[in-house]
Amino acid sequence: MRRSIAQRFLQALIVLVGVVLLTFVMLRVVPGNPIETMMGEHADAATVARMTAELGLDQPMHRQFLRYLSSALRGDFGTSYSLGKPVSLLLKSAFRNTLYLALFAALFAWILGVACGLVCAVSKNRLPDRLFLGFSLLGISLPVFMAAMFLQYVLAFKLKWFPISGTDSWRGFVLPAAALGWNSAGQVAQMTRTSLLETLQEDYIETARAKGLGRFGVLVRHALRNAMLPVLTLMAIQFSGLLSGAVITETVFSINGVGRLMVQAISGRDIPLLQGTSLLATSVVILGSLLADCLYSVLDPRIRKEG
């Protein structure tokens, strides 16, 4: 098991370097001098030259890449052009907000999703099942921006239960987290339902019944843990989706997070900032899936012994 995790770790590292390379190349194939694009047409030649040298853009591509990589390893992602601050500093404060947002959303989605799925599976094809299933379908098909605007319009604007934007208190996080988690909740609910229904067909469930366990005991002690294995994989994938959605939610609710920073970077044509934000986001995704793998092998003894 230790070996397979080391292997996964190495693979994750390779992917991470690939991500840096991809963003690096992609942002430098933009036609024209990136400095001129960044500064607009009014830049004077001297400034352009100074900036070009500062960013090392006059050097060959591979040299630039190695330079970026080595300074990134030291935690230096350059200076944001549009905001005039070190990228690492900007990321640090933005990351906190995004992390809170994503964690709240995940908590909301996973608790609600698993609970819904459980109710569905237990009451298969009866009214609660149909009801919750429809509910989860609504969750799956509702785009994040729609959920965000809908919640903002109804609960913040019309009913005034929550602030329209800002993160001064925990109340500011409620609507964004719900909007962001809505989608995942639907997916988790469906997956939990399917997986649980399938698990309940297994032979060992019959054994547990024959042993004298009641319906509830069978569900909690034997079915749930087995059924949660595929759901866990889904959750790891979803974490990446949550970060995608964070871009939208942060924009709608004006939260200063990584996603909003990225939108700012794009509108300000700010390459160092764009690179920093995308690197951070992908690192989180990669770390998340690594974590899920570890957790999976803890929960499933069959995997623990292989590898």
Add this chain to the structure above:
Amino acid sequence: MPPGKRRKTEETADLRLQSQLCEEERFWDLMRRMARENRTAVLSFILIVLVVLASLLAPVLTPYDENGMDLMHRLSPPSQDHLLGTDEGGRDELTRLLYGARVSLLIGVVPALLSLILGSALGVIAGYRGGLADAVIMRAADVTLAFPSMLLAMVIMYSLGGGIVNVFLTLTLVNWANVARVVRSRTLALKSSEFVEAARVIGVPEGRIMRRHILPNCLPTLLVLFTLNIPASILTESSLSFLGLGIQPPNASWGLMINTGRQYLYSAPWLCFAPGAAIMLIVLAFNFLGNGLLDVLDPRQRKQ
């Protein structure tokens, strides 16, 4: 080619043709079965067809012009004249929705098709060749999948610039990796199957095996992926357009309509919620259809 060998080739070709014919018959059987058993999928299909027809027949269905400004009736709420109200330029919202459907559907279908072609080509090569090609392609897929899809789309849109063609390219680059993974695993399974072994033994060239023997057998899976990639593309594009990074006016997709409508969320909420509901419906319909297809074409896959 020695005569014996040629005869063998013909024989396997014959066998393959026969099995394909059976496959085809089986395919329509399965479609019929889905139509019988899965009412939701059928309804979804009908809805999709209706939306396509409505968007094509928009000039006939509505008396208004897509870009006909009417400054006297700006932001008027839904009424008998304007079923879904008017926007900030006094244009009929329903008319814009119908024309917007053309763009949104195109944005769903074209990238789904392109990513299918790119993804299956790379996937089959990775699976069949193995070795270095496999390692390179699959690591590239890993890198692509490591990005939250929106962020990747944003980065690519940034370097390509706005516009509908670039949206196509971006969504293709975002979606290919998933297709490649699935096709690769199918290829690995097919590679060791008897008919591929047989073809290899009698010396059918690699490229031909991939094209004629492996890809046709991936078709059901590809159809499912295609159907499920359409709503994913529509969603990603509408998110991009929502941020103002997608297609540019005067082309109007539903996502872009929401983006412009957002400024009037509190005074004219229908400008956001009408196209929003349209996106939801079409995404839901494609998802239902895709899952219905998955159920009949590839029941094993469904479990995973």
Add this chain to the structure above:
Amino acid sequence: MEHNTLEVRGLTVCFQTAKGAVRPVDDVSLKIPQGSIVGVVGESGCGKSMTARAVMGLVRSPGKITGGSVTLDGRELTSLPEKERRKLRGAEISMIFQEPMSSLNPVMKVGRQVAEAVRLHTGCSRAEARAKTLAIFREVEIPEPEARYDCYPHELSGGLRQRVLIAMAAVCRPKLLIADEPTTALDVTVEAQILKLLERLRDAGVSVLLISHDLGVIARVCDYVYVMYAGRIVEQAGTGVIFDRPQHPYTRGLFRSVASLREGAETLETIPGVVPNLLRLPAGCSFLMRCPSCPARCENEIPPLAETEPGHAVRCFLAGKEGAT
């Protein structure tokens, strides 16, 4: 008169399907004297397993017990509320299944799975349950019980897993143990050991209902045999009697096909035809389509299960008559 641990009378299980009602168990009666092993034999799909499930009270929806009675030591079970039945399962009646590979929870240590049964029915402490589990592990001859206690199912061989399942079923000293094809998934040497284990349990006073399609297994351990076909009992007799003088054409067919296998005959003798679809059973004898000699009467009249000699009953009009033999 000897005491019967289990008595089943006229048991009928009905499934409402879209294409009509199906009765996988139709008017089945059987009894198991205390301290004996009784076998039920038949092809797959003949209703053996469903009978076992019905006795356990584990018929899955949409199946339903629609008639008959099941008594355990004289106590009627079919009318018991689910809560009471649950208390009996694992304590007084327990069951082991065909697939030792998939019948154990893959993410739970096997020792704990057995201990769970102990705690469920005795309410004793964790430590006591562990001690009892280790004791039963020793009894069913699991080597190194302490080490095995903390193993996960995938770390054990098929034979060991079946021993664990037997331990789980026997740990509360049930009155009745139902073994549903307990050796089908195992190889021959392990099979012999498992059967010996069942005999030891019988000698300890446990009555065993052994379900199998394998006549060899039945012949080796059973005291009395029921032959099932398409949901009905078609013949019943003591093991010696039935192997010596089978009466029903189906039973004979079964024996012939086994005999031809054993003697290495040129051609394998089989029973012609297939098990009939339960949805389209003939009005008369269900073996009608495959029977080598059936009088016209069989077509619209179900033959009764009639005794041909003491302790030997056959569901065939021709039984005991010269023409049949």
